[in-house]
Structure formats: structure tokens, C-alpha cells
Amino acid sequence: MLNPQQQAVVEHPGNRPLLVIAGAGTGKTTVMVHRVAELVARGADPHRLLLLTFTRRAAEELRCRVAAKLKLDVPLPWCGTFHSVAAKLLRRFATRLGRSPGFSILDESDSRDLLLHGLKEIISKPAQEDLPGKALLISIHSYMANTQQSLEDVLDQLAPRFAGVAESLRAVFERYRTLKIEANAYDYDDLLLGWLDLLRRPELKSDAFFDCIMVDEYQDTNIIQSNILLELCKTHRNITVVGDDAQAIYAFRGASVENILNFERQFPEVIRLKLEENYRSTQEILDAANALWGEAARGFQKELTAAKGAGVRPRLDVCRDEWDQAEKIVAAISEAWVRDHVPLREQAVLFRASNHSFRLEMKLNECRIPFKKYGGQRLADMAHAKDLLAFLRVHENPKDLPAWQRILAMLPGVGPASAGKLATLAANALLPHEALAAASLPKKAAACRGPFLDLLRTQFGDSNNTLELKDELDAILAYYEPLLPELYDFPEIRREGVREIATAALKFKSRRELLDELMTGDDSAVRNPARESDEFLTLSTIHSAKGCEWRRVHVMQLTEGGLPNGAAAKEDRKIEEERRLLYVAMTRAKEWLTLYQPLQREVKDQQGSHHERALPSRFLTPAVLAVLGGGGRDGRFSNPDARQAARAKLAAAAADPDELIYDYDEAPRRPPPPARPFRRY
DNA sequence: CTGCCTTAGATTTTT
DNA sequence: TCTAAGGCAG
Numbered sequence: 001m002l003n004p005q006q007q008a009v010v011e012h013p014g015n016r017p018l019l020v021i022a023g024a025g026t027g028k029t030t031v032m033v034h035r036v037a038e039l040v041a042r043g044a045d046p047h048r049l050l051l052l053t054f055t056r057r058a059a060e061e062l063r064c065r066v067a068a069k070l071k072l073d074v075p076l077p078w079c080g081t082f083h084s085v086a087a088k089l090l091r092r093f094a095t096r097l098g099r100s101p102g103f104s105i106l107d108e109s110d111s112r113d114l115l116l117h118g119l120k121e122i123i124s125k126p127a128q129e130d131l132p133g134k135a136l137l138i139s140i141h142s143y144m145a146n147t148q149q150s151l152e153d154v155l156d157q158l159a160p161r162f163a164g165v166a167e168s169l170r171a172v173f174e175r176y177r178t179l180k181i182e183a184n185a186y187d188y189d190d191l192l193l194g195w196l197d198l199l200r201r202p203e204l205k206s207d208a209f210f211d212c213i214m215v216d217e218y219q220d221t222n223i224i225q226s227n228i229l230l231e232l233c234k235t236h237r238n239i240t241v242v243g244d245d246a247q248a249i250y251a252f253r254g255a256s257v258e259n260i261l262n263f264e265r266q267f268p269e270v271i272r273l274k275l276e277e278n279y280r281s282t283q284e285i286l287d288a289a290n291a292l293w294g295e296a297a298r299g300f301q302k303e304l305t306a307a308k309g310a311g312v313r314p315r316l317d318v319c320r321d322e323w324d325q326a327e328k329i330v331a332a333i334s335e336a337w338v339r340d341h342v343p344l345r346e347q348a349v350l351f352r353a354s355n356h357s358f359r360l361e362m363k364l365n366e367c368r369i370p371f372k373k374y375g376g377q378r379l380a381d382m383a384h385a386k387d388l389l390a391f392l393r394v395h396e397n398p399k400d401l402p403a404w405q406r407i408l409a410m411l412p413g414v415g416p417a418s419a420g421k422l423a424t425l426a427a428n429a430l431l432p433h434e435a436l437a438a439a440s441l442p443k444k445a446a447a448c449r450g451p452f453l454d455l456l457r458t459q460f461g462d463s464n465n466t467l468e469l470k471d472e473l474d475a476i477l478a479y480y481e482p483l484l485p486e487l488y489d490f491p492e493i494r495r496e497g498v499r500e501i502a503t504a505a506l507k508f509k510s511r512r513e514l515l516d517e518l519m520t521g522d523d524s525a526v527r528n529p530a531r532e533s534d535e536f537l538t539l540s541t542i543h544s545a546k547g548c549e550w551r552r553v554h555v556m557q558l559t560e561g562g563l564p565n566g567a568a569a570k571e572d573r574k575i576e577e578e579r580r581l582l583y584v585a586m587t588r589a590k591e592w593l594t595l596y597q598p599l600q601r602e603v604k605d606q607q608g609s610h611h612e613r614a615l616p617s618r619f620l621t622p623a624v625l626a627v628l629g630g631g632g633r634d635g636r637f638s639n640p641d642a643r644q645a646a647r648a649k650l651a652a653a654a655a656d657p658d659e660l661i662y663d664y665d666e667a668p669r670r671p672p673p674p675a676r677p678f679r680r681y
Numbered sequence: 682c683t684g685c686c687t688t689a690g691a692t693t694t695t696t
Numbered sequence: 697t698c699t700a701a702g703g704c705a706g
Contacts, residue, residue, distance in 0.1 A: 417684080565694080
């Protein structure tokens with residue numbers, strides 16, 4: 001049942017822009033889903049509805065819920081992240097923009113490589129000027145794109161001491177731009193800029209596609225995205241945006257909370273509605289969130305009140321060190337599962353950075369507790385996945401220089417330099433397989449030469465148009481798998497990963513669809529393939545947890561350097577964003593919230609590692625601590641019956657029933673297999 | 682000049 | 697564990 005405020009949002013007529021300020025847990029997604037249903041009931045065409053979100057995960061969630069509500073067999077075609085919708089539209093109109101529809105999408109590491117490639121071309125080796133380092137160079141470029149500011153303005157804000165070399169930087173960025181065009185590739189920022197460019201073409205009616213636009217998490221949009229929205233509803237004004245300034249956590253990408261204020265300026269006739277009643281959490285949890293928000297440097301007055309009433313007080317659990325933290329979390333989760341019958345699905349562990357969960361993942365593996373991890377490494381970032389995708393990319397877009405470079409550098413004896421030359425050769429050739437067959441390869445590569453050229457002939461030869469995705473993947477694997485021992489330290493793990501991707505890839509109808517889904521869509525089904533069961537625990541970065549909720553939530557690493565993150569500690573603005581991050585984490589909990597503060601941190605050194613004292617997070621102020629319950633017993637099972645029951649239940653779910661379940665006193669100390677293959681770009 | 686091996690140093694968040 | 701960077705060999 002919807003409350004009157006929610007009902008007002010659902011029934012708001014489509015002819016005026018609507019701004020919904022929705023606090024955490026106020027039923028935002030539910031309201032959006034109902035509103036879509038209402039619009040469709042009033043005759044709107046689902047194919048002309050555009051639903052935009054910020055993260056892949058939120059898009060997936062919204063898509064599923066709308067499909068369930070509308071009982072659609074096929075989900076809404078235009079529900080996705082800004083980037084995925086942009087990619088889809090750009091493919092359709094690529095020729096108008098002077099691109100071919102098979103363009104490649106460059107991820108962060110591809111664009112980094114290409115930018116540095118441009119840098120090397122422009123700047124002679126003994127650099128005469130004092131130039132920014134690579135990391136800074138990349139952040140300058142990205143910040144420029146995301147905030148739409150001039151190079152001078154960005155330098156002024158990020159690196160004033162490099163104002164003098166602006167002209168050289170401009171030349172490098174320009175070269176990068178032409179390199180992307182030559183490679184027929186878009187980086188992530190280009191997808192948004194390209195969409196905006198498309199909308200501003202006079203020959204195209206910018207609002208011809210969509211009758212109604214809805215945007216979730218509006219506080220996280222950046223200036224390009226808000227400009228896109230402005231163009232999309234130039235005439236019809238049928239736009240709904242939903243946001244909450246307390247949950248703005250993407251300023252680092254150029255997102256600005258000011259967009260919410262600007263929205264009212266851009267659409268003067270806007271109706272502003274508020275959702276204030278929280279249906280998610282107990283009052284105790286909201287008291288803690290309110291206490292935290294009360295200490296924010298600035299922000300709108302915000303007091304969440306619970307419709308649900310009272311419950312259990314949230315706790316702070318002080319732990320000896322990070323191993324102790326992992327054990328306590330595992331204990332609390334097992335106990336909840338067994339004693340309180342809280343399914344794993346209803347529990348989550350949240351953290352600031354994906355490496356925080358390392359020890360916890362080991363413990364969970366030891367105890368055979370199934371989990372899915374969200375955030376951090378994406379599938380398409382893993383080296384072997386990128387290798388595999390590179391073969392598909394060059395077939396889709398033979399001009400894809402970074403992909404060629406990657407493929408060629410796999411050959412023994414071929415390093416970055418000769419890979420670059422060969423890649424240029426292949427990318428510029430009409431028939432890449434013949435160009436490379438004619439090129440000379442180093443002696444060391446002799447053994448690979450035959451199979452390599454065979455693969456290329458399969459992909460680029462006469463019969464390439466009838467090549468099925470499955471057969472192509474088989475051919476790639478046949479060539480690629482034997483290379484793994486040469487390329488990586490743990491080839492077996494890589495091989496497993498590659499096979500999993502190849503299997504998951506069969507779901508897709510075409511190569512292009514597969515590539516788009518992995519680059520801009522939701523890859524969690526491919527990423528966590530082994531867990532078919534419904535019963536799994538969620539581990540997630542706080543960023544990826546936004547929009548989700550669980551009955552029990554555990555927030556890790558409440559230390560200085562953990563949360564707030566160490567890199568953020570210097571700037572007040574960044575600290576405020578860290579505070580909002582914790583706010584988001586806490587407000588995910590429905591009935592049970594525990595924060596964990598390890599007292600020590602493990603530091604790597606020459607001998608191995610030693611422990612250092614870790615300070616408590618600055619967010620654990622007296623005001624916040626006052627509403628948190630403290631310490632108490634640690635999470636061990638308090639009676640033998642519970643322990644027995646835990647074993648029984650865990651055993652039923654475990655893959656191998658003979659293996660031991662949870663009891664860290666008796667747990668075997670052998671290291672479990674890594675949760676996932678290691679990273680390498 | 683290129684490739685490969687060794688060693689030192691690092692380690693956010695997302696598309 | 698991974699990456700960048702520096703030294704050495706081809």
C-alpha cells in the first residue's frame with residue numbers, strides 16, 4: 001500500500017517535470033516501479049519509456065522489478081545505465097557521427113594505454129618540460145571530460161603548478177582524440193559526449209525517441225548527463241528525477257549535488273515532492289544515521305523517521321585486528337542464520353574498498369558459506385577476460401588498435417614496441433590476417449605463428465560471415481589456452497576463468513551484444529557463475545550497495561584510513577563524501593546493524609608484515625557512539641546446541657558435506673583457493 | 682633499440 | 697599479488 005506522498009508521485013501527470021526528494025528507505029524504487037505501471041496503464045508505450053540509473057546493479061534491479069510488476073516477458077528495452085543506453089543509441093546512429101556501428105568501447109585501462117601512446121608520440125623522450133605524471137595526466141583528462149571545463153580551469157583546480165605546460169597537454173589530448181577516431185573507439189566519457197552530440201544534431205529531433213524519462217539517483221549525475229536530459233525533453237517536459245543529497249557519493253567522478261538545485265532552475269515549472277517516511281529501518285538504526293548526518297558540515301536538514309517502530313540497537317564491535325573482524329562477522333552471520341533463521345540472502349557485509357574483504361572471503365571459503373561479491377574488480381577488467389575479449393573486439397572492429405596490441409603482445413618475443421608496430425599494420429590493413437602473415441615475427445614466436453594465423457583466417461577469412469559465436473570462441477580458446485602458462489603465474493585459475501566466460505558468453509545472440517553487456521551492462525551473472533543457489537551472502541562495496549537493502553548489515557573497517565579512506569583524509573570536501581558513504585551503508589539495514597572497528601592493521605614490510613595501531617574512524621564521535629550499543633559478547637556461539645544446528649544447516653548448503661563448517665577454533669588452517677583470479681591489466 | 686628479468690613499492694569508489 | 701622501472705642481453 002502506498003502512502004499519500006508516494007501516491008502523489010505515482011499519479012503525477014506527465015506534462016510537468018517532477019523532482020522527488022526521497023530519503024533513504026522511503027520506497028523510492030517501489031514508487032518508480034508503480035509510476036511506470038501507472039504510465040503504461042494510462043496508455044504509454046513501454047518501448048518509449050526511458051529509465052536511467054547510475055550503476056549497472058541499480059539498472060538491473062529496476063529492470064527486474066518493472067518487468068515483474070508489468071508482467072512483461074521482455075524487459076523494458078530502454079532501462080539501463082546512462083552509458084549502456086548511450087552505447088545502444090550510438091550504435092544505431094553511428095554512421096551519422098562518422099563512425100561505423102561496430103565501434104569498440106574502451107575501458108579505463110584501454111584508454112589509459114591509448115592516452116599514453118599519444119603522449120609518447122607527442123613528447124620527445126628526454127622531456128624538455130616538467131609534465132604531470134601518468135596518473136595525474138589521466139585524472140586531468142577525465143575530470144575535463146566529466147565536468148566540461150576548459151583545460152585551464154581544470155589545471156587551476158587539480159594541478160596549478162602545471163599551468164605552464166597547458167599547450168603540450170592540449171596537444172597530447174588532441175592526439176588521443178584522433179587516435180580514438182582512427183581506432184573507431186569510444187571511451188566511457190565519449191559515450192556520454194557522443195549521445196549529447198547526437199541529440200544536438202539539428203537534423204535529429206532530440207525528443208523523438210522517448211515520451212517519458214525517469215532518472216534514479218539524480219544527485220549522482222554530472223553536468224554532461226544533466227545536459228543530455230535537458231535535450232531529451234526539450235519539448236515534452238515529461239521527466240521525473242529522484243534523488244537524495246545525503247547519498248551523493250560520486251563527486252570524484254564529476255557528479256555534483258548542485259544538479260538537484262539546477263534542475264529547478266532548468267525546469268522552472270517543476271513540481272517538487274518529498275518522500276520522508278522510512279519503511280526500511282527500525283528507529284534505532286535511523287537514530288544512528290541521523291546522529292551521523294547531524295554532524296555533516298553542510299546539508300539540508302534531514303531527520304528520518306521510521307514507520308516500522310522500535311527494534312534492536314545497532315552495535316559497534318571492537319575487534320583485535322582484521323582477522324578477528326573477519327571471524328566475528330562470520331560468527332554473527334552464522335548465528336543469525338541458525339538461531340534467528342535469517343537467510344543468507346537477507347544479510348550483507350559492506351566495505352569502503354574491495355580489498356577490505358580479503359580476509360573475510362578467506363574465512364567464508366573456509367566455512368563454506370556461499371557469497372557473491374559486488375563492486376571492485378569487474379569481469380572485463382581481469383587480464384584473461386580482456387585477452388579473450390580482444391580477439392572478439394578485433395573481429396567486430398578491425399581498427400581497434402588497443403585490442404590488436406594486446407593480442408600481438410601475447411606472442412613470445414613480442415613486447416610493447418613491436419606489438420605496437422604490428423598492431424598499426426593490422427589495424428590499417430584491409431585484410432589483417434594477410435597483412436600479419438606477410439609481416440616478420442621474432443624467432444621465438446615461430447611455434448605460435450601457425451596457430452595464430454589459423455585463428456585469424458578463421459575470423460577474417462572468406463567464411464567469417466557465417467562464423468557462429470560459439471565456434472569463434474572455440475577457435476579462440478584453442479589458440480589462447482596453450483599460451484596461458486607463458487603469460488601468467490597461475491594458468492589453471494586463468495583457464496577456469498576463461499572457460500567460465502566462454503560458457504556464459506553462449507547466452508548472447510551476437511558478439512556485439514556480448515561485448516556491450518560486458519563493457520556497459522550487468523556482468524554479475526557471468527562474474528559469479530558458480531553460485532546458482534538462491535542462498536548466498538552479499539559482500540559489496542558501499543558504492544555498489546546503494547539502492548539495496550538487507551535485514552542484517554555489517555559494516556567493516558571503521559578506522560581512520562579504512563572509512564574514511566586514507567586518500568580522502570586531506571580534503572574536507574572528500575571527508576564529507578566519506579561521511580555520506582557511511583550514511584549510505586548504515587541506512588541499508590532493515591533491522592540489524594553492526595559496525596566493526598579493528599584496533600590493529602597489518603602493514604607489509606621487508607620481513608613480511610607487522611601490526612600497527614589503527615585509530616578509530618573519526619565518524620565514531622561521542623554523539624554517534626551514544627546511540628550505538630557497544631562491545632558485549634563477541635560473536636561466538638553461546639551454546640553447543642546452536643553450534644550443532646549451525647553445522648547441520650551449513651552442511652546442507654555446502655558443496656562438500658564432509659568438509660567442516662563454521663567453528664574457527666577447529667577450522668583447518670590450510671589456505672582456501674582464492675575467491676577469484678588475480679588482477680593484472 | 683627491444684625484450685625480458687629482477688627488484689622495489691603500492692594497493693578507492695564507477696562507467 | 698601486481699605494476700612500474702631499471703639493468704642487462706640479444
